[in-house]
Amino acid sequence: MSDTSPGGRIKGLDGLRGLASLVVIVHNTSWISGPANRPLVKVFTAAAASGWVGVQLFFVLSGFLITGIIIDTRDVQGRLRRFFIRRALRIFPPYFLLLILLFLVVVPLTRGSQWAQAAAHYQWTYWLYLSNWTEPYGLGVRGLGHLWSLAIEEQFYLLWPLLAYRMRSRQLRAILWMMVLSGPLVRYGLHWASFPELSLYSFTVARWDALAVGALLAIDARNPVSLLWLQRWNGAVATCCLVALLALGIIQRGFHAQELPIQLLGQSLTAIVSGCVIVTVVHAGQANWLRKSFSADWLVHVGKYSYAMYLFHVPVHTVLSPALSPWIQSSHDEWQLPKLLAYCLLVSVAAYGAARVSWLIVEEPSQHLKHRLTG
Numbered sequence: 230m231s232d233t234s235p236g237g238r239i240k241g242l243d244g245l246r247g248l249a250s251l252v253v254i255v256h257n258t259s260w261i262s263g264p265a266n267r268p269l270v271k272v273f274t275a276a277a278a279s280g281w282v283g284v285q286l287f288f289v290l291s292g293f294l295i296t297g298i299i300i301d302t303r304d305v306q307g308r309l310r311r312f313f314i315r316r317a318l319r320i321f322p323p324y325f326l327l328l329i330l331l332f333l334v335v336v337p338l339t340r341g342s343q344w345a346q347a348a349a350h351y352q353w354t355y356w357l358y359l360s361n362w363t364e365p366y367g368l369g370v371r372g373l374g375h376l377w378s379l380a381i382e383e384q385f386y387l388l389w390p391l392l393a394y395r396m397r398s399r400q401l402r403a404i405l406w407m408m409v410l411s412g413p414l415v416r417y418g419l420h421w422a423s424f425p426e427l428s429l430y431s432f433t434v435a436r437w438d439a440l441a442v443g444a445l446l447a448i449d450a451r452n453p454v455s456l457l458w459l460q461r462w463n464g465a466v467a468t469c470c471l472v473a474l475l476a477l478g479i480i481q482r483g484f485h486a487q488e489l490p491i492q493l494l495g496q497s498l499t500a501i502v503s504g505c506v507i508v509t510v511v512h513a514g515q516a517n518w519l520r521k522s523f524s525a526d527w528l529v530h531v532g533k534y535s536y537a538m539y540l541f542h543v544p545v546h547t548v549l550s551p552a553l554s555p556w557i558q559s560s561h562d563e564w565q566l567p568k569l570l571a572y573c574l575l576v577s578v579a580a581y582g583a584a585r586v587s588w589l590i591v592e593e594p595s596q597h598l599k600h601r602l603t604g
Contacts, residue, residue, distance in 0.1 A: 241510035244523035246290060247532030249283040251577060254542045256280025257375060258576045261550050262569050263558040269566045279484035282499045284378050285439050289503040291382050292443025296401075299393045300451055308394060311603045316386050318599040322591035323537045323584075324379065328355055331373070331544070344371055358383040365427035372547035375539070377431040384433050385440055398448050405441040405448075412438025412500075413493045420489060429492045439500035446504050450512065459508050467505035470498045537584035537592065538577075545579045 259277035262270055302308045332352045339345045348370045354360040360369060361377035361384075393401055415437075416429045429435050449455035477495055478484045484491060506519070513520050522528075531538070549572075557568045 239511055240529050241520050241523040242290065242294070242507070243532035244525060244528035245286070245506065245510055245532070246535045247528045247530070248523065249286045249290075250535035250538050251531065252280045252283035253287075253375075253539060254577050254580060255573050256283065257543055258546050258550075258573050259569065261546075261554050261557055261572060262565070263554070267563075267565055270569065273566060273569065275483055278486075279478075281486040282484075282503075285496060285499045286503040286506075287378065288381070288436055288439035289443040289446075289500050289507065291385065292440035292445075293447045293504075293507055294443070295386065295389065296393060296444035296447035297450075299390055300398070300447060303394065309390060312390050314603050315599050318595045318602075320379075320383065320386070320536075322595045323540055323587045326587060326591050327540050327544070328352070331370075347371065361431040361433060365425035365431060372544045375543045379540075381431070381433050381436055381440075389440075389444075393444075398452075402445065402448055405445045408437045408441035409445065409497075409500075410438075412436075412441075412497050416492050416496070420492075426487060429489075430486055435492075436496075438497055439503070442500045442504045443507070446507060450508075456512065460512055463505050463508045467502055467509075470502045470505070474498050474502065531581070534581060534584035534588060537587040538580040541583035541587070542576055542580035545583065546576050549576065549579070 255277050257280075259274050259280075262274055298312065302311065305311060332348055332355075336345045336348050336352075351363070351368050351370055354363045354368060355370070355373060355376055358380040360373070361380040363369065364374060364377055392404075396404075412435075416435050419428050419432065419435060424432075446459070449459055474484075474495065477490060477498070481488055481490055484495065486492065486495075509517060509519050510523050515521070553572055557565065557572055559565060562568070
C-alpha cells in the first residue's frame with residue numbers, strides 16, 4: 230500500500246492530524262464532567278486535561294508543512310501570490326462559514342441575550358484573526374475560545390512567507406533556532422511582567438517555538454547531511470524529552486496547561502516530541518510501527534476533515550452541554566464514565582457531520598477553484 234495519497238500528501242501526516250483533532254476534541258469536551266470523585270472518572274479527566282498537546286502538534290505540523298511549501302516553490306514565478314491564494318482558499322471558506330452562521334444568523338435570533346451582546350462587541354477579533362491577543366483580557370465570545378490557535382496560524386501564514394521567501398536556508402535556520410531557544414524565556418517574560426495567565430498559552434510569541442521546530446525540520450529534511458543526523462538521533466531525542474515530560478508530570482501531579490512549569494518547559498518539550506514523531510512518520514521505513522499506525526485509513530479519513538471538525542466542535546459542545554451536563558455530573562452515578570465517554574463521542578460525531586457538510590458546501594468547491602487559479 231502506498232504511503233502517499235493521490236494528491237501527493239503523506240498519509241501518515243493526515244493521520245497524525247486526525248489523531249490530534251480527536252485528542253483536542255476530548256480535551257475540550259471532557260470538562261463537562263465537573264469535579265470528579267469516582268476514581269476512573271478522575272483518571273480519564275486527568276488524561277484528557279493533557280489533550281492541549283494536540284494543539285502543540287498542530288503548530289509543529291503547520292511550521293513543517295508551510296516551510297516545506299515555501300522551500301519547494303522558491304523558484305516558482307508568482308510564488309507569493311500563489312501561496313496566499315492557496316492558503317486563503319484552504320483556510321477561509323469553513324472559517325468564515327462558521328462566523329457567518331454565528332454572527333449573521335444566530336446573533337439576530339438571540340438578540341438581547343448576554344451571548345449576543347458579547348458577540349456584537351467582540352466579533353471583530355474573530356473576523357480579523359486577533360482573538361489570541363484579546364481573549365486573555367476577557368474580550369471573547371463563549372463557544373469560540375478555541376479559535377485563538379487558528380489566529381496564530383493565520384498570522385504565521387501571513388508573515389512567515391514574506392521573510393522565508395527572501396532569505397537563504399542558513400539565515401532562516403539562525404532565526405528559527407533563536408525562536409526555539411527563546412520560547413521559554415518569552416513565556417517567563419510574560420509571566421514576570423504580569424501579563425494575563427492565558428497570554429503564556431495564546432500569544433503568538435508564546436507559541437513561536439513550536440512553529441519554529443516544524444520549520445527547522447522542513448529545512449533540515451531537505452539537506453541530506455542534516456536528514457541523516459535527524460534519522461540517527463531522532464529516537465534518542467524523543468526518549469530524553471519524553472522522560473523529561475514524564476518527570477514534569479509527576480512533579481506537577483498532572484499536565485495542566487495553566488501551570489507555570491508546564492507553560493515554560495512542557496510546551497517546548499512537547500513541540501520537540503511532536504517534531505520527532507513527524508520525522509518518524511515522514512522519513513522512517515514503511516515497516517515502522519508508528520508510521521504504519523498513523524497511515525491507517527480511518528485515521529487518514531478523519532485527518533481529511535480535521536480542520537473543520539476542530540472549527541465546529543466547540544460550538545457543538547456549547548449547544549449540547551447545558552442539556553446534557555446534569556445527566557453526566559452526578560458524582561454518585563456508577564455510569565458517569567460511560568456517559569462522559571458517550572458525550573465525547575457524540576460531540577466528535579456531530580463535529581464530523583458538520584465537517585462533512587462544510588466540505589460539500591464550501592471546501593470542495595474552493596479546492597477546485599484553488600487548482601484552477603494556481604495549478
